[in-house]
Amino acid sequence: MKIAMIGSGYVGLVSGACLADFGHDVVCIDKDTTKIERLRQGVMPIYEPGLEALVESNVRAGRLSFTTDLAEGIRGASAIFIAVGTPSRRGDGHADLSFVHAVAREVGETLENDAVVVTKSTVPVGTGDEVERIIAETGCNHRVAVVSNPEFLREGAAIADFKRPDRIVIGTDDEFGREVMREVYRPLYLNEAPILFTDRRTSELIKYAANAFLATKITFINEIADLCEQVGADVQDVSRGIGMDKRIGAKFLHAGPGYGGSCFPKDTLALLKTAEDYDSPLRIVEAVVKVNESRKRAMGRKVLDALGGLEAARGKRVALLGLTFKPNTDDMRDSPAIAVAQALTDAGVVVAAYDPEGMELAKPLMPAVRMADSPYSAIEGADAVAIVTEWDAFRALDLARVKELAKAPVLVDLRNIYRPDDVRALGFTYISVGRD
Numbered sequence: 001m002k003i004a005m006i007g008s009g010y011v012g013l014v015s016g017a018c019l020a021d022f023g024h025d026v027v028c029i030d031k032d033t034t035k036i037e038r039l040r041q042g043v044m045p046i047y048e049p050g051l052e053a054l055v056e057s058n059v060r061a062g063r064l065s066f067t068t069d070l071a072e073g074i075r076g077a078s079a080i081f082i083a084v085g086t087p088s089r090r091g092d093g094h095a096d097l098s099f100v101h102a103v104a105r106e107v108g109e110t111l112e113n114d115a116v117v118v119t120k121s122t123v124p125v126g127t128g129d130e131v132e133r134i135i136a137e138t139g140c141n142h143r144v145a146v147v148s149n150p151e152f153l154r155e156g157a158a159i160a161d162f163k164r165p166d167r168i169v170i171g172t173d174d175e176f177g178r179e180v181m182r183e184v185y186r187p188l189y190l191n192e193a194p195i196l197f198t199d200r201r202t203s204e205l206i207k208y209a210a211n212a213f214l215a216t217k218i219t220f221i222n223e224i225a226d227l228c229e230q231v232g233a234d235v236q237d238v239s240r241g242i243g244m245d246k247r248i249g250a251k252f253l254h255a256g257p258g259y260g261g262s263c264f265p266k267d268t269l270a271l272l273k274t275a276e277d278y279d280s281p282l283r284i285v286e287a288v289v290k291v292n293e294s295r296k297r298a299m300g301r302k303v304l305d306a307l308g309g310l311e312a313a314r315g316k317r318v319a320l321l322g323l324t325f326k327p328n329t330d331d332m333r334d335s336p337a338i339a340v341a342q343a344l345t346d347a348g349v350v351v352a353a354y355d356p357e358g359m360e361l362a363k364p365l366m367p368a369v370r371m372a373d374s375p376y377s378a379i380e381g382a383d384a385v386a387i388v389t390e391w392d393a394f395r396a397l398d399l400a401r402v403k404e405l406a407k408a409p410v411l412v413d414l415r416n417i418y419r420p421d422d423v424r425a426l427g428f429t430y431i432s433v434g435r436d
């Protein structure tokens with residue numbers, strides 16, 4: 001089957017490469033000429049483990065190609081995916097649908113055959129209706145079914161998630177739409193990945209409900225971590241103790257500096273806007289958004305406390321280890337590290353940072369921070385070392401060397417990747433999240 005993927009970012013590029021790997025004939029389209037040029041030269045525009053090899057082998061097999069020309073890219077495609085960005089709209093937090101609408105218009109204007117238009121971007125309830133209306137308004141006289149197919153992959157594990165998903169959600173009442181989508185995902189169906197067919201609005205809402213629920217789980221355990229600090233309990237054991245209950249589940253119960261990334265912050269805000277528009281408040285999600293927002297800066301204060309408080313911190317040096325919102329990606333969108341670095345530099349702290357993949361994108365977001373070429377170079381002369389993202393490279397730091405290089409042996413572990421007793425036994429002052 002010929003498939004067109006419009007938008008070749010984190011989701012479009014991974015989805016396109018995986019669909020090509022299933023044996024489909026895929027064209028990835030993007031309006032960013034530099035991105036497409038680089039992809040044609042085999043240079044990945046993002047860091048995602050395994051992506052380069054997957055793209056390379058499918059290009060070589062003749063199943064995957066790249067273009068900036070939408071009309072050419074969608075020609076003859078039975079399924080046309082929309083995977084462009086839906087960021088928060090400046091000012092009100094609504095999802096900015098201008099990219100999705102622009103693509104719908106261009107597809108309507110240039111389509112030369114019957115096709116299923118699949119919204120893979122995360123879009124508010126009712127967007128499918130709007131896409132359908134826009135395409136009809138262009139005067140397009142081919143048969144078009146507009147289907148919702150939200151994406152649930154996680155950056156850092158995107159290929160495995162796409163190829164072995166917990167579920168595939170397809171929202172449409174149109175039999176043509178269902179038939180084409182069954183064919184798109186047939187290789188996964190054979191692997192027994194559960195497919196949930198539902199109506200389009202329900203499918204759109206499933207994506208937001210899933211992300212809001214996960215954000216709630218994270219925020220819940222973060223508040224429990226604060227309480228643990230007050231009562232002298234250990235949040236990791238609390239997580240284990242509740243996570244073993246199958247009704248709760250162990251995932252997304254790791255206390256830390258608050259959720260960030262390209263999805264949870266904007267999707268929770270957009271869901272709240274939908275709730276407001278339909279006069280059906282989601283008070284739990286409202287609380288989650290507020291608690292998470294204040295948490296990021298509070299983590300900066302935690303590091304300042306480790307330096308002896310706001311007054312004492314001025315002029316001291318901190319090494320930040322990890323800047324991306326999670327490991328195994330270069331994505332810096334809404335990373336908690338931005339707020340932590342800001343709180344520190346606002347207080348006159350001199351900050352050096354190291355991240356295995358995120359420094360290039362981080363640099364413009366934290367201009368006052370010096371980017372170091374290794375964790376140890378960031379640590380040299382530091383009054384405190386703060387682990388902000390749990391990259392594997394930081395799980396086995398040479399702590400003797402850290403102690404030697406740092407000015408003071410203070411470790412603030414915002415991801416709880418070390419065992420307090422082990423680190424304290426080496427003479428460190430160890431500060432964690434929710435473990436005394």
Ligand SMILES: NC(=O)c1ccc[n+]([C@@H]2O[C@H](COP(=O)([O-])OP(=O)(O)OC[C@H]3O[C@@H](n4cnc5c(N)ncnc54)[C@H](O)[C@@H]3O)[C@@H](O)[C@H]2O)c1
Binds near residue numbers: 012030031086121154
């Ligand atoms: N990143 C994730 O982990 C993730 C996971 C699930 C769902 N999503 C959703 O998927 C969507 C895409 O997210 P992303 O992280 O891949 O975004 P991204 O910014 O990495 O990629 C979007 C791409 O679309 C391109 N684009 C914009 N307008 C275009 C147009 N008119 N024609 C052609 N290309 C155009 C941009 O140039 C960009 O390369 C969003 O709705 C997001 O919420 C993202």
